[in-house]
Amino acid sequence: MDNTEIIKKPDPFYAVLLYREFRSYLGMRFFFTFAYQMQAVIIGFHVYHLTEDPLALGLVGLCEAIPAIGIALYGGYIADKSEKRGLLLKVFFGVFLCSLVMLIVTSKQMHTYIPSSYIVPIMYLMVFGIGIARGFFSPATFSLMAQIIPKRLYPKSSTWNSTSWQLASILGPMAGGLIYGYYGITVTYYVIIAFISISLVCIFFLKSHPPTFIPKESIVKSLTEGVQFVFKNKMMLGAMSLDLFSVFFGGAVALLPVFANDILKVGPEGLGLMRAAASTGAVLTMLIMTVYSPMNKPWRNLLIAVTGFGTSIICYGLSKNFYLTLALLFMEGAFDSVSVIIRSTIMQLLTPDDMRGRVSAVNSMFIGSSNEIGAFESGLTAKLMRTVPAVVFGGSMTILVAGITYLKTKNLTKLTLQEINEHNDPSSLS
Numbered sequence: 001m002d003n004t005e006i007i008k009k010p011d012p013f014y015a016v017l018l019y020r021e022f023r024s025y026l027g028m029r030f031f032f033t034f035a036y037q038m039q040a041v042i043i044g045f046h047v048y049h050l051t052e053d054p055l056a057l058g059l060v061g062l063c064e065a066i067p068a069i070g071i072a073l074y075g076g077y078i079a080d081k082s083e084k085r086g087l088l089l090k091v092f093f094g095v096f097l098c099s100l101v102m103l104i105v106t107s108k109q110m111h112t113y114i115p116s117s118y119i120v121p122i123m124y125l126m127v128f129g130i131g132i133a134r135g136f137f138s139p140a141t142f143s144l145m146a147q148i149i150p151k152r153l154y155p156k157s158s159t160w161n162s163t164s165w166q167l168a169s170i171l172g173p174m175a176g177g178l179i180y181g182y183y184g185i186t187v188t189y190y191v192i193i194a195f196i197s198i199s200l201v202c203i204f205f206l207k208s209h210p211p212t213f214i215p216k217e218s219i220v221k222s223l224t225e226g227v228q229f230v231f232k233n234k235m236m237l238g239a240m241s242l243d244l245f246s247v248f249f250g251g252a253v254a255l256l257p258v259f260a261n262d263i264l265k266v267g268p269e270g271l272g273l274m275r276a277a278a279s280t281g282a283v284l285t286m287l288i289m290t291v292y293s294p295m296n297k298p299w300r301n302l303l304i305a306v307t308g309f310g311t312s313i314i315c316y317g318l319s320k321n322f323y324l325t326l327a328l329l330f331m332e333g334a335f336d337s338v339s340v341i342i343r344s345t346i347m348q349l350l351t352p353d354d355m356r357g358r359v360s361a362v363n364s365m366f367i368g369s370s371n372e373i374g375a376f377e378s379g380l381t382a383k384l385m386r387t388v389p390a391v392v393f394g395g396s397m398t399i400l401v402a403g404i405t406y407l408k409t410k411n412l413t414k415l416t417l418q419e420i421n422e423h424n425d426p427s428s429l430s
Contacts (some may be wrong), residue, residue: 028202037172079139103189152317169279177272242388249397276332308335310398
């Protein structure tokens with residue numbers, strides 16, 4: 001297929017939804033993300049409730065980031081050479097088991113048998129297990145999406161994929177906070193496990209696709225090939241680096257339980273709404289972007305979006321009003337969604353089919369775990385300089401990163417999507 005078809009032959013915004021397998025893929029992503037986001041809210045609030053230590057919230061993120069980063073390259077290699085549906089079944093079943101263990105250890109019936117001092121360490125261990133699963137999940141889903149739709153629909157598939165993720169990120173935290181607040185943690189975990197089960201069922205509606213990569217050399221050489229591809233592509237490397245450092249310093253969402261419990265005093269119900277506010281802004285913005293694309297000058301728009309993201313974080317950190325905080329978190333999600341769409345579209349266009357798993361693995365090391373590492377950074381700085389100064393510091397550093405990136409990549413701000421697509425050889429964007 002001619003690469004320029006994406007520009008010369010535009011499709012309606014719903015075109016990608018005509019593919020039944022893509023609809024199953026969206027269902028899988030939605031229900032899994034719904035459960036994952038519910039779990040993230042209640043783990044954070046429950047750990048903070050038990051420890052009253054913001055650093056404990058950072059450790060939750062670190063427990064997930066360490067295995068996700070450590071196994072990412074190997075996960076990408078396995079994703080490239082494996083049948084994707086079978087791999088995803090194993091990944092989701094692993095997450096299901098980790099969630100089941102957390103249901104058991106947090107239930108009131110088990111308090112007689114499990115000392116309360118053991119609960120937090122066990123939760124950390126299960127989060128570590130979920131981090132291992134994530135190391136395989138991201139490369140597998142990234143590779144699979146490219147196999148079920150034509151290349152001309154990559155931008156629209158990225159938008160719908162991100163919109164599905166963000167919609168689940170609205171409803172998941174909101175449901176998690178409300179169910180936890182009214183019915184307790186045990187009922188919440190039953191709902192989480194139910195949605196993970198639904199996502200498992202969705203996988204069975206996907207077709208079995210043969211691997212796009214048959215390794216002919218050692219695993220070390222195969223992994224090195226994926227890393228070298230990314231580091232030779234200035235635009236891809238720049239997008240990953242920008243997200244890594246901006247989210248590292250802007251990971252203030254990890255401190256939302258502190259704001260909900262100590263500063264705004266709105267409890268787990270308010271925490272769910274705060275987590276949902278950012279995703280609401282993201283979903284509405286993504287729906288707008290299905291009609292008004294940000295890809296006319298993607299690199300310029302990416303830098304603008306990251307700057308707006310950092311500014312929203314600073315303002316949210318200074319806010320003492322619950323409703324103003326919701327509005328600022330809404331704006332944070334809106335800016336973040338623009339950068340997500342641009343980054344994911346650039347990656348889909350610039351990555352060869354036989355390297356998608358390994359390139360996605362490198363991306364996961366840069367981006368996929370930057371939220372968790374950023375959560376640890378936010379928890380540590382909050383421990384050292386208190387919560388509000390830590391959030392303001394993080395937002396300020398995000399803006400600084402965007403400024404430095406602009407100064408180093410001015411030549412990329414003039415490129416259109418068509419120019420990126422026509423010059424998708426890594427050396428041409430160097």
